[in-house]
Amino acid sequence: MGEFENLKKRTEELRAELDRHARLYYEDDAPEISDFQYDRLMRELMEIEEKHPELAAPDSPTQRIGGAPREGFVKVAHAEPMMSLENALNRDELAEFYTKLGEALSDESPEVLCEPKIDGLAVSLIYENGVFTRGSTRGDGQIGEDVTANLKTIRTMPLRLSVPVEGTLEVRGEVCIDKRGFAALNAAREENGEPLFANPRNAAAGSLRTLDPRETARRRLKIYLYQVIEPEKYGVKTQQRMLEWLKELGLPTQGGDRLCSSLEDIYAYLDEWETGRFEHPIDTDGVVVKLNDISLRPLLGVTAKAPKWAIAFKFPPEEKLTQIKNIEVTVGRTGVLTPTAVFDPIRLAGTTVRRAGLHNQDEIDKKDVRVGDFVWVRKAGEIIPEVVRVEYEKRPDGTEPFKLPEACPVCGSTAVRLPGEAAVKCTNSACPAQVKERIIYFASRSAMDITGLGEKLVGQLVEKKLLSNYADIYSLKEEQVAALDRMGDKSAQNLLAAIEKSKSRPLGAVINALGISNIGEKTAADLAERYNSLDVLAEKSREAVEELETVDGVGEIIAQSLHAWFTEPHNIALLDKLRAAGVRFEQEAKSAAAGPLPWNGLKFVLTGELSGMTRAQAGVLIKERGGKVAESVSKKTDFVVVGENPGSKYIKAQSLGVPVLDEAAFMAKLAAADSGDWPETAETAEN
Template sequence: MLVDLGEAKKRAEELRKEIEKHNYYYYVLDSPVITDEEYDALYRGLVELERRFPEIITPDSPTQRVGGKPKEEFRKVVHEIPMLSMDNVFTQEELQSFVSRVYRILEREVDFTTELKVDGIAVSLVYEDGRFVLGATRGDGRVGEDVTENLRTIKSLPLRLMEPLPGRLEVRGEVYMTKEDFASLNRSREEDGEPLFANPRNAAAGSLRQLDPNVTAQRRLRIFVYQVVHPEEYGLFSQFQVLSWLRNKGFPTQGNERLCKNFEELWNYIEEWKEKRHSLAYATDGVVVKVDDLTAYEQLGTTAKAPRWQIAFKYPAEEQRTRLLRIEVSVGRTGALTPVAILEPVRLAGTVVQRASLHNEDEIKRLDVRVGDYVYVRKAGEIIPEVVRVDYSARTGQERPFAIPENCPVCGATVVRLVGEVAYRCPNKSCPAQIKESIKHFASRDAMDIKGLGEKIIEQLVDKKMIGGFADLYKLKKEDLISLDRMGPKSAEKLINAINSSKNRPLSRLIYALGIRYVGSRTAEILAERFKSMDNLAKADIQDLSDIPGIGPQIASSIVAFFRDEKNLATIKDLARCGIKMAEEESERQEGPWEGWKIVFTGELEKATRNEAENIVKYLGAIPSSSVSRNVAFVVIGRNPGSKLAKAQELGVKIVDEQTFWKLVDEAKSKKGN
């Protein structure tokens, strides 16, 4: 076991490099070279080292990607070189005019680098001596907002460069959200009765500008980098060369760029990707065309808002007219009733569309859409088909208005609409539709990750009454599964093994899998870290939960309500009886001069983050507490202390300011022999 601080520091640095290398393989190259379990072991090893030796934590450690304190507002950042927007063209003729203008100004022909235009939000990233130190939005082009802590949560963004680079480096890129993650986010918001994002760009922008980095972390943002500021300092004189250089430094790039020697090659690239772009994991709405010769940029210059050395060719927005045959109502995991338009088949964005979301009854009334109408359909974010408008001129008078049914279409329960929500809900927790969706969520990748338990199998298991809840999964036998359609002995055995393997998932996965409203995967991690066991979490009250950074009153109320429901508690007991792990493994307890003390923090500290301060008191043997009681050793107050200060004064608990706290820490470390 490591006991020497120097040895621990060296080992931590080795682990950080190893973890960042595997982050690069996984998130940038999409080609992992180790298993998830091996990666988790590396990460846990680093977490444990930093827990035992808080002094060795660095800002660029992979453990510091998430969990910053919510900001009251974003600091303004002035861009040294303005982040200008792009002019757009929409036709072959307009693009030809752009190329001809470039040739005329430069008095020579030049090559162009073509890159797909990602539907995201532009950001600037600053590195000092190879370490990420600042990230900002474009803002108005000259002044942006400091979103450094939120950008740290993006796992594909390197916190340190693969190759050391002295001095200051600024690069620029695009933060985006994949189609799958965009669809998943909107499904969750629809279930929770929250407004939907119109497209991945809006979702990425809204996520990046969250005041709480913990919320950003749950949104699965990605990034592509495409520009180096002051490229000449690195011997870069070609945009095509820049992209290769960025990849070599460990930055994620699209990888679909092409060097085009003339207009014909340029137009062929645009035509090639017109349909092919729909197969990408992310949304694209065009092609960015850049003069490849970076030394020509100064001569070409800029307009007031856009550079003359690049242009965006925008593909036409794709909408199709078709007939709405009927409206069906689906029931989701939380019981939300969602109207779905069943359409005459129409080809849209590379696929045949027969169903489109109508979101809720309010949206149907806003559109005044009726069964039998001719409607225009598009794909939000190129993935979610939705009805955008009605062709009222085609009405014959035979069209029929629609209203949400009074009873659940699956179980017949009387539906309800809660105050302040747009969604109608089925209140019956035993509704087969809710059970199917809940089990689908329980088995999903970020939850219990039961590989092979797909939608079709879940439907059969529920319809045949072989399962009615989470715990029933762990009571299934091989012979039960063989009776299902398309399930042979080998497949059945493989699925049983996958179900059994899920019993040892981390506590955070189980918390997320339970489907507590408003509790995403990152919130589940925060809860697991704080409470260590399902039993402790079940006993927490609203105050305990609200005191945790990243847990607001809405989430706290939802968690408390969940654990007050006897059916939910019975489900958890059933899972425990099936052998599901209900607590984090106890790590080696620290011994120190503050052994057994309970210490509470309130307000914002200047010398360290809340997480860093709590790690230090753990190192000295104390227990960080989220609530004030008479058995607390003392309460540390920072700037703008909250209600805990009044509670401490009321109970007569010792109160110390931050300066006194650090003096006490130094004294305690001396006693411990550091």
């Protein structure tokens, strides 16, 4: 077998292996390999496809990586209308539907298939000769939006069918987010002060319709199919067989369906799911009842918007009335003050609930929630308790509107709400509620890079009151560290050496390490380059906030964050301690270059994890040599620097033919530029 045939065989093996591991991870929750091993396999496949484009394929796992944000969605006309379903809001309406079904078919007991109703976003998928080519939303039923790029990021959706199907196959289903994913997504948004999604359907719709496929990929959406267009072409005669055939093709189906031949059977199914839905991993708001025999459906026809052979029974929302006893305010790791209603215990969705998040002041004001109020509570997505509304008629006399405190409830420092943000935050970096996470971040690689000072050790140091803030790191004694669990003299010596070494970190890293809200690695480096002194930056932040906005990447929100941080007395004390410890507060200002710099005008994009430095540090090196660092890849990009686990920028560079440098090549280029052997400008790069 020749080399090309070997590569072709290896490509097929890699695709099959990656698809298998994706199913184990995303569908079965039973991964067999680590993320690192998975990424290695993906990298090998990407490299083969890069070197041999003829081996690339639209159904390759590499095509799941989202590209750059789109400017808008293209409209798509559906070959067959995507209809909605009529709703039955109670069992009488469901019985009426079943009776009419029997009368139309002259059958007292027509066979129907009952399926759990997915609360998601309806989509249509097109497969050409077994390969996924296009996907669209329902839209108005006649015209939807092309969301192909976003759908490709859904790991549970195959890009190639398990069984080849000739010609065009259209299947339909729902995109959703499971309860666990919904809870994690909203928790992250709340921590970042972002507005929360109201329910899983809202989250799925917002995620699928974002113009940035990379953001869609981060949401970990799922898809379940339940309909084949023109099923008779494939010998599919019943709804039950349709679901079986979809599974045979490798398409995910929800399961839980059951054939019913009487109204009593249907009611029994409803009884099971009315409580069983709480254990279901997907948010299910009802049951869909469909005539099983597909050939009989034309006899019943359709209305303008819905078929007459199917109906959706909606479960009434489970809401319970309870009285709020208190509203507690907690402080998260980023300083966000989060209000939580504490109430008399109630039973919801199979569990006892005593607390529900109120999210932020805007949410409290909108619902006018007060201590003492009787409120209706439910579980959003059947998992997250939330206060739905206040029963104002039962409001006790003497209640007062609730306002988040102006001082942190833990440390007493000023709590502020910055322009454009929903969250109120504590400005004190030494706040005990935040101290552990802030110390961990301070010691991280992108900040002070203190090797050995990880989460477990920080936990011990905080618990034993050896650290109350990150400035205390520089007061640690060797004997204190050596006495900790799993530490000894040698480990303590190594840690103290790493702490001493961190004092000479670049100014940008020191600014980043402070943990100022909205200030990341890149912005910190830009501020260091502009002011060359932490003391000067502090002075400007207190007295010349508008000037800060002239720094690249600094707008009103970041400028206000700097002002708030540098005017907080606790933080000023932290700076004094760091200065006294000998931490680097200044850097030499760069002198004007005598001539053109070696990379003058060259545009670089960085992606992936570099082993010898962070991306921000690499960006500083590029700028020092006259280059520019951009966030997105375009035809005007001169080089893309690629580390481990690169994202979609790597794929975009390949598609545009932009030169790619791995870390070794980048370091060689740096050395050549510094030696003067490789002076290069944007003009010479084109030649």
